[in-house]
Amino acid sequence: MIEFTTWDIIRNLLLATRWTVLLSLVSFVGGGTAGLLLLFLRISKRKALRGFARYYIELFQGTPLLMQLFIAFFGLGLFGIDVPAWLAAGLALILWTASFLAEIWRGCVEAVAKGQWEASASLGMGRFQQMRYIILPQALKVAIPPTVGFSVQVVKGTALTSIIGFVELSKAGTVVTNATFQPFTIYGLVALIYFALCWPLSKSSQILERKLNVAHRNH
């Protein structure tokens, strides 16, 4: 049997961490973009678009991420579409993230005073111009802390992709454990790495929230 030094273990875990980070970034950026689109649909004047966005959000928030991963991975396979694990993982996480961010942001948009919509409308702005110049800039300030806070959920969510065989941090932990029979040490290290990724995020979310509360001036 091959002997693993502690350094070997750590090196393997850190190499896999790259994939966790990459997957988190892709999910967050992709989910953010899709979430913005979904937000526009969710607050659209058209009933059908609003309805679509609402059902989408309810569906993705109301089912476990794990099931969504399974469906993306195995479900599409049934139709003869061969989905690699990385693609299924990325896709499912993007769609899942989008549903949460859209709903978080909708709350922020609704927190903007109604008079802002009316004043900008009375000046002749169209709906998109209102969003672009008046509503989103104000909603953004409120949105930053919960959005950063949610990114922690995304990072932790990537751990589930190990189940469909995507080799990120958790999966690497399992692989290394199987080779070394030191589950406690290794999962301890894995947890430590997750903590190192997530803690700065949740901390900065808290700091941002406090800062924005103190500076309740709006600019």
Added chain:
Amino acid sequence: MSLIEITEVRKSFGSTEVLKGINLDVEPGEVIAIIGKSGSGKSTLLRCINGLETINNGSISVAGAQFIDDELHLKALRLKVGMIFQQFNLFPHLTVGGNVILSQTVVKKTPRPEAETMARKMLERVGLGHKFDAYPDELSGGQQQRVAIARALAMQPIALLCDEITSALDPELVSEVLAVVRELATEGMTLLMVTHEMKFARDVCSRVVFMHQGRVHEIGPPEGVFANPKTPELRQFLGVH
């Protein structure tokens, strides 16, 4: 042809009818005060003229622009009538100058330098040229409301709708805003204002509209309406017996 033609306008919220067939024609340069009890539909009427509410029946036209509920027609309508709100509704994330410039560049596509010149001119007009770079929350209520007036004027509307624009102000700030409105009136701007300032209405307005339960209950020049109210409802509202 009148500047603003309101014909048989009806508006319901759910099953309650708030406007029950309003007829009102406004000539260019007229200053109209709309008075009436809370809930009589004054704000709703103004909001309908500006297209903030859709009407269920009747028609509204402003200088030939018909009220039709799609974005293009609404925009045409809103370019002609500006609106000032009780709560000022300045954009808090923009400076005073930015507030007055934005809709010009975004809606009218005016080049930025021109829009800025216009903004400075309009801010001078309301006596706030020196506040160009301040943010709204650095201003008093009266100053904010004057910026809101400048913002509406910068779009060069042919009429202004004012909904209780002094009601949210401390008493000592009311007169500075009314002074601006008075000046607009003498310059010939067409104004429709919902107001509780009876003295102002008497001094400045060409006609007074008394609304009661969603109808124009009494209308006429201020001397007549205030000195000689015909209906018991108006007498009660004015507190004369």
